[in-house]
Amino acid sequence: MEEHIVIIGNGISGVTTARHIRKLSDKKITIVSAETDHFFSRTALMYIYMGHMKYEHTKPYEDYFWSKNRIELKRGYVTTVNTDAQSLQFSDGSHMTYDKLVLALGSKPNKFGWPGQDLKGVQGLYSKQDLDMLEENAPDAKSCKRAVIVGGGLIGIEMAEMLRSRDIPVTFLVREKSFWNSVLPDGESAMLNRHIKSHHIDLRLNTNLDEILSDKNGRVRAVKIKETSEELACDVVGLTAGVSPNIDFLKDSKIECGRGVKVNRQLETNIPNVYAIGDCAQQREAIGLRRSIEAVWYTGRMMGETLAQTICGRPMPYNPGHWFNSAKFLDIEYQTYGWVFSKPLEGHTHFHWIHQDDDKCITIELNEKDRTFKGINIFGIRMRHEIFDRWLTENRSTDYVVEHLRDANFDPEFFKGFEKDILSAYNDHFGTQLQLKKKSWKRIFTTS
Numbered sequence: 001m002e003e004h005i006v007i008i009g010n011g012i013s014g015v016t017t018a019r020h021i022r023k024l025s026d027k028k029i030t031i032v033s034a035e036t037d038h039f040f041s042r043t044a045l046m047y048i049y050m051g052h053m054k055y056e057h058t059k060p061y062e063d064y065f066w067s068k069n070r071i072e073l074k075r076g077y078v079t080t081v082n083t084d085a086q087s088l089q090f091s092d093g094s095h096m097t098y099d100k101l102v103l104a105l106g107s108k109p110n111k112f113g114w115p116g117q118d119l120k121g122v123q124g125l126y127s128k129q130d131l132d133m134l135e136e137n138a139p140d141a142k143s144c145k146r147a148v149i150v151g152g153g154l155i156g157i158e159m160a161e162m163l164r165s166r167d168i169p170v171t172f173l174v175r176e177k178s179f180w181n182s183v184l185p186d187g188e189s190a191m192l193n194r195h196i197k198s199h200h201i202d203l204r205l206n207t208n209l210d211e212i213l214s215d216k217n218g219r220v221r222a223v224k225i226k227e228t229s230e231e232l233a234c235d236v237v238g239l240t241a242g243v244s245p246n247i248d249f250l251k252d253s254k255i256e257c258g259r260g261v262k263v264n265r266q267l268e269t270n271i272p273n274v275y276a277i278g279d280c281a282q283q284r285e286a287i288g289l290r291r292s293i294e295a296v297w298y299t300g301r302m303m304g305e306t307l308a309q310t311i312c313g314r315p316m317p318y319n320p321g322h323w324f325n326s327a328k329f330l331d332i333e334y335q336t337y338g339w340v341f342s343k344p345l346e347g348h349t350h351f352h353w354i355h356q357d358d359d360k361c362i363t364i365e366l367n368e369k370d371r372t373f374k375g376i377n378i379f380g381i382r383m384r385h386e387i388f389d390r391w392l393t394e395n396r397s398t399d400y401v402v403e404h405l406r407d408a409n410f411d412p413e414f415f416k417g418f419e420k421d422i423l424s425a426y427n428d429h430f431g432t433q434l435q436l437k438k439k440s441w442k443r444i445f446t447t448s
Helices: 012-024 042-049 128-137 154-164 186-198 297-311 385-393 398-403 419-430
Strands: 004-008 028-033 071-075 078-082 087-090 095-097 100-103 107-109 147-150 170-173 202-204 209-214 220-225 231-233 236-239 243-245 261-263 274-276 281-283 324-329 332-338 348-354 361-367 373-379
Touching: 004 012, 012 028, 012 071, 012 297, 042 128, 042 154, 100 297, 128 236, 147 154, 154 170, 154 236, 186 202, 186 324, 186 348, 186 361, 186 373, 220 236, 261 274, 274 297, 324 385, 332 385, 348 419, 361 398, 373 385, 373 398, 398 419
Parallel strands: 004 028, 004 100, 028 071, 100 274, 147 170, 147 236, 170 202, 261 281
Antiparallel strands: 078 087, 087 095, 107 243, 209 220, 220 231, 324 332, 332 373, 348 361, 361 373
């Protein structure tokens, strides 16, 4: 009898696991999801609302892909996991047994007990249901006179861009002194403050939500600011103060949880044949400087690829490699490779360069003593992941990196390069006399 692998969650981590198990074996695979029938690109949700895409465009695979690859799909909400009986109970009363269980549960928007947080018109932005709700709550500027967004992270800035695309006025409440300054160094955060305001977004720093006020029909009518007691009229409140693992239904199970589902480097839980990956997985032991929970698309995919090997009899530890990520802040693209902290680690320092147009900058974190390269943040210039990944592995000096920046650049042809400006600022900062090197590689185009 075929071994039955059940995966709860059809996001990037769960679907990647299923695809790679199928490549390696003939096991029976079932993906369970309460969100949608088919896998879609969560990072593309905003573009549906903005009119750039339709929902069907966000599905990487045709609907027939799943049956063709013998991956069964079940739409349902799991209420109970019985690890003794190796069975799942669904909200409709049905059951399903498994031989191995993969928890790819994703995240849910944080709520911090604000009065009024469950009113109509108050929502997060994570799921397909959240997108549908936003379409209902804020279809246009006539129906939604103002939106208030609470929380200054990546989801918050995405929601602000979405609403502004329909000319809906937005007030952005950020409790920190500067946008995302828990992650970004001061120079980058300050640049983004100015960029956000240039898009006619009412950015309010050092500002906390006190409560959300209701009209007579149980719908939001205003928010109250904690510091000033000001009441700000609005029709929609977006709660974007981060996310947390979607694990509430596991509280009565034997699966050990902290903030997430606790796993070892093989992504195994405390229960045999039960694994956790993606946003919900919490590493028991630190992996370098990484956080124990990483709600990031790329790491979810990596976990799925790794776990498929283990489930198919090729045990493999999860090894995410050097940290990297990318995002977009309105018109400014962002990439990060290696580690750049808001404040340099002890023994480290920052080199910061910003262009006079105020929409391009970099920050490099380096060892203060020997100038070993530790990481780079890049705004407004496209750089190649594989190049920085190699330089980090080779433990290159920052001198080498800034001399060879042309190797990493992949802005479109005829775009202006800024490597000379960066190198000149670096020489001034450190008193060096480095020279920019010619590009040491050629682009190779392949067809498949």
